[in-house]
Amino acid sequence: MHEVSLARAVVNTVLDALKDRGIKEQRVTSITLRIGDLAQVDLESLEFAFSFATLETELESCMLIFTTKDAVVMCTTCKQQSPYSMEHFYRCELCGGACELVSGKEFDVVSIELESVGVH
Numbered sequence: 001m002h003e004v005s006l007a008r009a010v011v012n013t014v015l016d017a018l019k020d021r022g023i024k025e026q027r028v029t030s031i032t033l034r035i036g037d038l039a040q041v042d043l044e045s046l047e048f049a050f051s052f053a054t055l056e057t058e059l060e061s062c063m064l065i066f067t068t069k070d071a072v073v074m075c076t077t078c079k080q081q082s083p084y085s086m087e088h089f090y091r092c093e094l095c096g097g098a099c100e101l102v103s104g105k106e107f108d109v110v111s112i113e114l115e116s117v118g119v120h
């Protein structure tokens with residue numbers, strides 16, 4: 001189940017980012033992820049795995065927000081970009097050249113929201 005390793009990767013990425021920036025006494029309230037159409041991530045499994053991966057960390061009970069990214073192919077000959085579809089994946093509609101995937105497999109942390117939990 002690769003959602004478990006994805007969830008761990010998200011937690012590590014965010015914890016590292018907080019550490020790098022010297023952020024302390026802040027609770028993470030939400031994390032926005034960008035997931036490509038072809039990334040083959042099961043969001044329900046990911047949320048489930050995430051809720052376990054965040055236990056006893058600054059990310060505990062933080063919310064996951066998902067944004068998607070359309071899959072796009074580009075012709076290696078004429079550089080024409082077009083939306084990914086099964087039938088047009090291999091050949092360019094304009095010139096018949098070979099196409100390659102330029103986006104659609106993303107799995108990125110886009111933003112993090114914080115809330116102070118400091119001493120009052």
Ligand SMILES: [Zn+2]
Nearest residue numbers: 075078092095
């Ligand atoms: Zn072309």
